[in-house]
Amino acid sequence: MTFRVRTIDQTAAGREIVREREIAKDTITIGRAAENDIPLPDLAIEQRHVSVSQTPSGQLKVEALGTLGFTVDGRTTKSATLSPREGSELALGSYRLEFTSASDGAIAVTVRSAEGHDDHAKDALRGFALASVLPGKRAVAWAALAVIVIAFLAVPIYTHLTRTPAKPSIDQRGQVLMDASWSPGPLSAVHHSLEKNCEACHVKAFVAVRDNACLACHKDIGDHAAHARLIAARGPMSWGAGFQRAVANVFNKPGPGACTDCHIEHQGSGPMPSTRQEFCADCHGTLDQRLKDTTIGDASDFGKVHPEFAALIDTAPNQAKPVRVSLAAHPKQWDGLRFPHDIHLDPRGGVARMAMTLGKAGGYGAPLECGNCHRPTADGVRFLPVNMERDCEACHSLVYDKVGPIYRTLRHGDIAQMQADLVASDRSGHAPIVTGRRRPGEYAPGGLYNSNFAGGSGVVGRAMSPDGVCGECHFATRTGGRLGVMPVIQRSRFFAHGWFSHADHKQQACASCHAAKASKSSTDLLLPGIGKCRECHLGEDSKKAKVPSGCVMCHSYHPREGAPATAELVAMREGE
Amino acid sequence: MASVAGRKYAADERRRDSDHESFLVHRRMRWFKIAVAISIIAILGYALADVKPRPNGGSWYGYILGTIGALLIVWLSLLGIRKRAMTAGRWSLKAWTSAHVYLGLSLIVIATLHTGFQFGWNVHTLAYGLMLLVIFSGIYGIVVYSMLPTSLSNNRREMTKREMVESLAAIDRQLEHAAQPLGREEADLVIAALEQDPFGYGVWTRLSGHYRNSRTEAAIAAFSDVRNKSEAEDRVRALLGKRIAQLQQIRRHLRLKAMLEVWLYIHVPATIALLGALTAHIVSVFYYW
Structure with missing residues (x-):
C-alpha cells in the first residue's frame, strides 16, 4: 500500500512549490507533530489528529485520534470512509488533503494550504438570505411612501391652492389634479356632471361644503318657511344629536339647517338618498309647542303621528275660495252637479244595460267602469275633468x-x-x-x-x-234675468301640501280606495282617509309596513308645484 | 419553610415556562381575548348604530371606528421600533408582539366596518387594501414561522450554512481536479456547471424550487448518456452526483428561507406605504371637508 504525498506550498510571490514523496504503509497518521506521516504545522491541528487506513474494499477509513474532528466534503465528523476512486477531500485546520487513486494503484494525497478562501465563503453565506436578491425593505418602503404622498397628497393640494378661482360649472372639469382619488364614492345622478369638478363644492381647504356652493346653481330654490319661524320651530336636541352637533361645530361643519344636513352626497350613483323623516320630525313632531299659531297638526311618523288629511274643497255654492277640511269630519263637498255614482256603477241597473246596448262600437259594451268617464292625465298622476260630450252624451242625449x-x-x-x-x-x-x-x-x-x-x-x-x-244634472240659476247653471267644479287636486300619484298606485283597483259604488250623491267626498293609506304605508322605520314611507314620499321641504310657495328663497338667508 | 421554597420553585417554573411560551399563547391568550372582545363590540355597534342613509365612514359611528383604526395602525407599526429593545416583564416585547398580532387581526373587523362596505378606486380604498396586504402578509408570516423551522432544521442534517457552502466548494475542487483528463466538450460541461452560482437565482426560483437551466443537471444528463465511460468520466459523473445532492440541499434551504423571509419584504414596505396612504386618506377627508 503506497501513499504518494504531494505537498503544494505557495511562496509569498504566489509561486507554487511542489514536493512529492511516497510512504509505503497501510496506515498513515496526520497531525502537528513531526513524527506523523504527514506533518501539518497548524495550531488548530492536534499533535496526532487522524489516521487513514485502507479497508479491504479499497476505501479509505479516516478516524480522529483525539477529541477534535475533521472535515470531509465540508462536513465535520470524527470518522469517515472515503472513496479514492471518486475522490474525497479532507480538511484539517487550514489544510486540505485530497485523496485520489492513481493509475498504478497508489493513493495520491495532495496537501494544500487553504489560506485566503474565507472571503468567498462569507459572500456565499450572504447569498442564503433573501436580501441578496430583493431590493431592500427600506428602499421599497421609501419609494412607495414617496409615490403615495406625491400622487395623493402633494399634487391635489398644490393644484388646489394654485388654481385660478372659477365659478362652479357643470360644463367644466375642475383644475385640481388627482383629487378624483379623494372621492369617497360616486355622486348622485343629478350631480354626476360635477364628478370631475370637486372644487365646485369643496371651495376652500378644510372648510366643509357651505350652502353658497349649492345655491350657486340652485338659484331659485324656495325655503321651507321664513327663517325666523324655522329657528323658532326647531325642537330640542336629544343627547346624542346634541353631542354630534357639538362635535360638528368643533370641526366647523355648517348647520343646523344647512343643505348638507339633509342632502348627503357621495353615497353612490343613482338617485340621491331621500331625506330621512327625522329631519322633518325635529320640528314637526312637536311643532304646536313652539309655534303656537300653527294651523298644521304635529307629524313625526306617518304610521304613528300624522294628522288626518285635509282636502281642499268647496262646501257650499258660490263659495269665494275653497277651504281645507279634515276628512275626519266626513265633509260634504259642493261640485255643482247632480251625479249619483251608485246608479252608474250598478252592474245590473239600467245604466249597465244601456252601456251594453251601446256596444263596443259605442265605446262601452259592458257595465260602466270608472275608466269609462275618468281618464288619467298623460303622466298618470291625476285625472282629466269628465267631459260631457265624450263621457256622458252617449247616453244623456241632447x-x-x-x-x-x-x-x-x-x-x-x-x-x-x-x-x-x-x-x-x-x-x-x-x-x-x-x-x-x-x-x-x-x-x-x-x-x-x-x-x-x-x-x-x-x-x-x-x-x-x-x-x-x-x-x-245641473242646478239652474238666474242672474240678472239670464238663465244659467251653477258652475261645475271638477277638482284635479285635493291635497295642497301632500303629493299623491295615481300612477304609482296603478296596481290597485279604484274601488280599493274610492267607495264610489255606494255613493248616492256627488256631494260625497270619495277620498280615502289616512287609515286607508296606512294599510300599506307606515313610517320610515316601520318593520310591519308594506311600504315604509318617510315624509318626503308625499311632502317636499322646498315648495313645489301647486304648493303655496313661500316667497323667501334659501339664497336670501345667506345675506342675513 | 418548605412552602416558601415550594413557592419559589413554582415561581421559577412559571418564569421558565413563560420564557419558552410562544407570543401566540402569551398569558393564556390575553390579547386574543381582548381582540375578540373589541371585534364583537365593533360588530354589535355596527348592527345597532342608527346610521342613515347607509353605513359610511363619514357617519358618527364611522368616525369612531376610523379613529380607533388609525390609532391602532400607528401603534401596530411602532413594533418596528419597539422590537429593537428586548425587555421582559409587564410590557415585555413578547406581550407587545402578542398584542401586535391579535390587535392587528381585529383591525380587519374594525377597518372593514369603517368602510361601510363602500369601495372604489380612491385613496381611501388604497389605504384599506394596503392595510389588508399588511395584515395578510403578517398572517402568512405567523403561519410559516410556526411551520417551516422544523423543515429547515430537518433539511440542514446538522450542517451549518457555512458547511453547506464549503462542502460544495470541496466537491467543486475535486471536480476540477478530476476533470483534467477529459476532452474539450466534456471539460466545458464541467466548467459550465462549476461557473454557475448556486445563489444567482431570483426570488421566484428560490420560492418555487424549480431551477431551470441547472448546468449541473445538464452535465449529469450528458455524462449519463456516455457509454463505456473512462475512469475519469466515471469519477466526474460520481462527483457531479454529489454536487447535485449538495445543491439540492442548498436549494431546499434557500426555498424555506425565502418562504420565511419573503413576507417581511411585503409587510414592512406595505406598512410604510400604508402610513402614507392613511395620512392622505385623513388629510383628504378634512381638506375636502
Whole structure:
C-alpha cells in the first residue's frame, strides 16, 4: 500500500512549490507533530489528529485520534470512509488533503494550504438570505411612501391652492389634479356632471361644503318657511344629536339647517338618498309647542303621528275660495252637479244595460267602469275633468228634433243657443219628437235617445227643471234675468301640501280606495282617509309596513308645484 | 419553610415556562381575548348604530371606528421600533408582539366596518387594501414561522450554512481536479456547471424550487448518456452526483428561507406605504371637508 504525498506550498510571490514523496504503509497518521506521516504545522491541528487506513474494499477509513474532528466534503465528523476512486477531500485546520487513486494503484494525497478562501465563503453565506436578491425593505418602503404622498397628497393640494378661482360649472372639469382619488364614492345622478369638478363644492381647504356652493346653481330654490319661524320651530336636541352637533361645530361643519344636513352626497350613483323623516320630525313632531299659531297638526311618523288629511274643497255654492277640511269630519263637498255614482256603477241597473246596448262600437259594451268617464292625465298622476260630450252624451242625449233622417242636437254648455234652438223647434210646424208623453220605442226612457223636456212652463223651462234634460244634472240659476247653471267644479287636486300619484298606485283597483259604488250623491267626498293609506304605508322605520314611507314620499321641504310657495328663497338667508 | 421554597420553585417554573411560551399563547391568550372582545363590540355597534342613509365612514359611528383604526395602525407599526429593545416583564416585547398580532387581526373587523362596505378606486380604498396586504402578509408570516423551522432544521442534517457552502466548494475542487483528463466538450460541461452560482437565482426560483437551466443537471444528463465511460468520466459523473445532492440541499434551504423571509419584504414596505396612504386618506377627508 503506497501513499504518494504531494505537498503544494505557495511562496509569498504566489509561486507554487511542489514536493512529492511516497510512504509505503497501510496506515498513515496526520497531525502537528513531526513524527506523523504527514506533518501539518497548524495550531488548530492536534499533535496526532487522524489516521487513514485502507479497508479491504479499497476505501479509505479516516478516524480522529483525539477529541477534535475533521472535515470531509465540508462536513465535520470524527470518522469517515472515503472513496479514492471518486475522490474525497479532507480538511484539517487550514489544510486540505485530497485523496485520489492513481493509475498504478497508489493513493495520491495532495496537501494544500487553504489560506485566503474565507472571503468567498462569507459572500456565499450572504447569498442564503433573501436580501441578496430583493431590493431592500427600506428602499421599497421609501419609494412607495414617496409615490403615495406625491400622487395623493402633494399634487391635489398644490393644484388646489394654485388654481385660478372659477365659478362652479357643470360644463367644466375642475383644475385640481388627482383629487378624483379623494372621492369617497360616486355622486348622485343629478350631480354626476360635477364628478370631475370637486372644487365646485369643496371651495376652500378644510372648510366643509357651505350652502353658497349649492345655491350657486340652485338659484331659485324656495325655503321651507321664513327663517325666523324655522329657528323658532326647531325642537330640542336629544343627547346624542346634541353631542354630534357639538362635535360638528368643533370641526366647523355648517348647520343646523344647512343643505348638507339633509342632502348627503357621495353615497353612490343613482338617485340621491331621500331625506330621512327625522329631519322633518325635529320640528314637526312637536311643532304646536313652539309655534303656537300653527294651523298644521304635529307629524313625526306617518304610521304613528300624522294628522288626518285635509282636502281642499268647496262646501257650499258660490263659495269665494275653497277651504281645507279634515276628512275626519266626513265633509260634504259642493261640485255643482247632480251625479249619483251608485246608479252608474250598478252592474245590473239600467245604466249597465244601456252601456251594453251601446256596444263596443259605442265605446262601452259592458257595465260602466270608472275608466269609462275618468281618464288619467298623460303622466298618470291625476285625472282629466269628465267631459260631457265624450263621457256622458252617449247616453244623456241632447237630441231634441228630427228632420228627415237628421237628428238635431242641443249644444252643451251654451244656454242661449239652447234656448234659441228649443224655442225655434217649438215654433216649427211638425210635431217635436219629444212631447213629454211616455211611450215605448227608441225615444222612450231607457231607449237609445231620451231627453226629458217634460215639466215646467214651456220647453226651456221644462228642460231646466230638475227632471228636465239640463236640470237632471245641473242646478239652474238666474242672474240678472239670464238663465244659467251653477258652475261645475271638477277638482284635479285635493291635497295642497301632500303629493299623491295615481300612477304609482296603478296596481290597485279604484274601488280599493274610492267607495264610489255606494255613493248616492256627488256631494260625497270619495277620498280615502289616512287609515286607508296606512294599510300599506307606515313610517320610515316601520318593520310591519308594506311600504315604509318617510315624509318626503308625499311632502317636499322646498315648495313645489301647486304648493303655496313661500316667497323667501334659501339664497336670501345667506345675506342675513 | 418548605412552602416558601415550594413557592419559589413554582415561581421559577412559571418564569421558565413563560420564557419558552410562544407570543401566540402569551398569558393564556390575553390579547386574543381582548381582540375578540373589541371585534364583537365593533360588530354589535355596527348592527345597532342608527346610521342613515347607509353605513359610511363619514357617519358618527364611522368616525369612531376610523379613529380607533388609525390609532391602532400607528401603534401596530411602532413594533418596528419597539422590537429593537428586548425587555421582559409587564410590557415585555413578547406581550407587545402578542398584542401586535391579535390587535392587528381585529383591525380587519374594525377597518372593514369603517368602510361601510363602500369601495372604489380612491385613496381611501388604497389605504384599506394596503392595510389588508399588511395584515395578510403578517398572517402568512405567523403561519410559516410556526411551520417551516422544523423543515429547515430537518433539511440542514446538522450542517451549518457555512458547511453547506464549503462542502460544495470541496466537491467543486475535486471536480476540477478530476476533470483534467477529459476532452474539450466534456471539460466545458464541467466548467459550465462549476461557473454557475448556486445563489444567482431570483426570488421566484428560490420560492418555487424549480431551477431551470441547472448546468449541473445538464452535465449529469450528458455524462449519463456516455457509454463505456473512462475512469475519469466515471469519477466526474460520481462527483457531479454529489454536487447535485449538495445543491439540492442548498436549494431546499434557500426555498424555506425565502418562504420565511419573503413576507417581511411585503409587510414592512406595505406598512410604510400604508402610513402614507392613511395620512392622505385623513388629510383628504378634512381638506375636502
